[in-house]
Amino acid sequence: MQIPLTPIGAVRNGRHDPRDAGWGALESTLELHAEYRGGLAGLESWSHVIVVTWLHLDPDGETPPADWRRHPRGRSDLPRLGVFAQRGRMRPNPIGITTCAIVGVSPDALVVRGLDAVDGTPLLDLKPHARVLDTPDSRLEPGWFTVMMQDYFVDDPPHTP
Amino acid sequence: MQIPLTPIGAVRNGRHDPRDAGWGALESTLELHAEYRGGLAGLESWSHVIVVTWLHLDPDGETPPADWRRHPRGRSDLPRLGVFAQRGRMRPNPIGITTCAIVGVSPDALVVRGLDAVDGTPLLDLKPHARVLDTPDSRLEPGWFTVMMQDYFVDDPPHTP
Numbered sequence: 550m551q552i553p554l555t556p557i558g559a560v561r562n563g564r565h566d567p568r569d570a571g572w573g574a575l576e577s578t579l580e581l582h583a584e585y586r587g588g589l590a591g592l593e594s595w596s597h598v599i600v601v602t603w604l605h606l607d608p609d610g611e612t613p614p615a616d617w618r619r620h621p622r623g624r625s626d627l628p629r630l631g632v633f634a635q636r637g638r639m640r641p642n643p644i645g646i647t648t649c650a651i652v653g654v655s656p657d658a659l660v661v662r663g664l665d666a667v668d669g670t671p672l673l674d675l676k677p678h679a680r681v682l683d684t685p686d687s688r689l690e691p692g693w694f695t696v697m698m699q700d701y702f703v704d705d706p707p708h709t710p
Numbered sequence: 711m712q713i714p715l716t717p718i719g720a721v722r723n724g725r726h727d728p729r730d731a732g733w734g735a736l737e738s739t740l741e742l743h744a745e746y747r748g749g750l751a752g753l754e755s756w757s758h759v760i761v762v763t764w765l766h767l768d769p770d771g772e773t774p775p776a777d778w779r780r781h782p783r784g785r786s787d788l789p790r791l792g793v794f795a796q797r798g799r800m801r802p803n804p805i806g807i808t809t810c811a812i813v814g815v816s817p818d819a820l821v822v823r824g825l826d827a828v829d830g831t832p833l834l835d836l837k838p839h840a841r842v843l844d845t846p847d848s849r850l851e852p853g854w855f856t857v858m859m860q861d862y863f864v865d866d867p868p869h870t871p
Contacts, residue, residue, distance in 0.1 A: 552714070552715040552716075552717070552764050552832065552834075553713070553714065553715075554713040554714075554715060554803045554805075555713075555802060555803065556713065557802050557803070584778075585778055585794075585802055586778075587776075587777035587778045587779055587792055588778035588779070588792035588793045588794040588795075588801070588802070589792050589794055589795070590779055590791055590792035590795060591789065591791030591792050591795030591796070591852070592792065592794055592795045594795070594850070594851070594852035595795065595849075595850060595851060595852065596846070596848065596849050596850035596851075597846045597849055598794075599807060601803075601805055601807070603713050615748075616748035617745075617746055617747075617748045617749035618748055618749070618751055628752065630751055630752030631748055631749035631750050631751035631752050631753065632749045633746075633749040633750055633753055633759075633835075633836040633837070633838075634749075634750070634751060634752030634753045634755070634756065634838055635752070635838065636837055636838065636840065636843065640749070640835060641716060641718050641746055641749070641835070642715045642716065642718070642762075642834050642835050644715075644762055644805070644834060644835050646760060646762070646807060646837060647843070648843065648844050648845075648846055650846065671713065673713075673803050673805060674794075674801060674802070674803050674805050675794040676794070676797055676807060677794075677795055677796065677797065677851075677855075678846065678849065679797065679851060679855060679859070680849055680851065681859050681862070682797065682808070682809065682859075683809050683844060683845075684809075684844075684845050685757070685758045685809055685811065685839065687757065688756075688757050688758055688839065688841055689755070689756060689757035690755070690756060690757075690838075690840060690841065691752070691755035691756065694838075694840060698840075698842050698843075701842070
C-alpha cells in the first residue's frame with residue numbers, strides 16, 4: 550500500500566545547504582499553489598504554525614540502516630538509537646514537522662521564521678500550533694538530546710563532529 | 711508531482727467512530743510492521759511522542775470546498791476559515807499530527823494515550839516531542855478555538871451542534 554500526497558506549495562528562502570543547525574533566525578516564504586491559497590484565511594489570528602514538509606533531498610547519500618537505528622547527526626559521541634526516537638530526516642517517510650513563528654500572512658503566501666528546510670522543499674500541510682494540543686504539561690527528555698541541541702538555533706554552530 | 715508514502719504500521723484501539731472529540735483518555739497500541747520496529751529503540755527515554763497518521767476515512771462524505779474554507783466541525787456558530795487555520799481532517803493532504811503521552815514501549819509496539827485516530831488508521835511517522843522545538847514561548851490563539859476545545863478531551867461532549 551502506498552499513499553499519494555500532493556504538494557500544496559514550496560519553501561522559498563534562498564538557502565540550499567541542508568545543514569543540521571542554524572535555522573532559528575531564517576525567514577522563509579511559503580508559496581502556496583493557487584488552488585490552495587484560500588486555505589490560509591484565519592491563520593493571521595495565530596502566532597505559530599506547524600509546517601509539514603517533504604524532506605526531498607537524499608540524506609547525504611546515506612542508505613537507511615536495516616535496523617533503522619543511527620547516531621543522531623552521525624555523531625558517535627551520542628547513543629545509537631532508533632530513528633523514531635530522534636528528529637533527523639533519516640526515517641521511513643521523510644516528513645518534516647517544524648513549529649514556526651508566523652511573520653506575516655498575505656493572500657498567496659505565508660512568511661515564517663525558523664523553518665529548517667531548504668529552498669524548494671515541497672509543502673504538505675500547515676496547521677495552527679495550539680497550546681492545548683501541542684504542549685503537554687510534563688515532559689521527560691533524554692540527556693543526549695539536550696547536549697545536541699545546545700547550538701541548534703545559532704547560525705554558526707561551534708560544534709564540528 | 712505526487713509523493714509516495716508507505717505506512718510503517720497501524721493504530722489499534724477498538725474505536726471505529728471518527729468522532730470530533732473524546733479521545734483524551736483513550737489508549738492506543740501502535741503496531742509497527744516488522745521491518746520498522748528497530749526504529750523504536752530509545753523512545754522510552756521520552757515522555758511524549760508526535761504521532762503522524764494518514765486520516766484515511768472520508769470526512770463524512772463531504773467534498774472539499776473549492777476555496778478550502780469551512781466552519782470548524784461544520785459549526786455555523788464558529789467563523790468560516792481556511793483549512794490551514796484549523797485542525798480538522800478536511801485538508802488537501804489529510805495528515806494527522808497528535809502529541810501523545812507514551813504509556814509503554816515494547817520491541818514491536820508503542821502504547822500511547824490521547825491519539826485521536828480510529829482503529830486501523832495507517833501510521834506514517836513517530837517523532838519525540840521536544841520542548842525546545844515544539845513549545846514556542848509565546849502564542850496567540852483565536853477565541854473561536856478556545857470555545858471549540860472546551861469539551862475536546864472528555865468522552866461525552868455536552869455540545870451537539
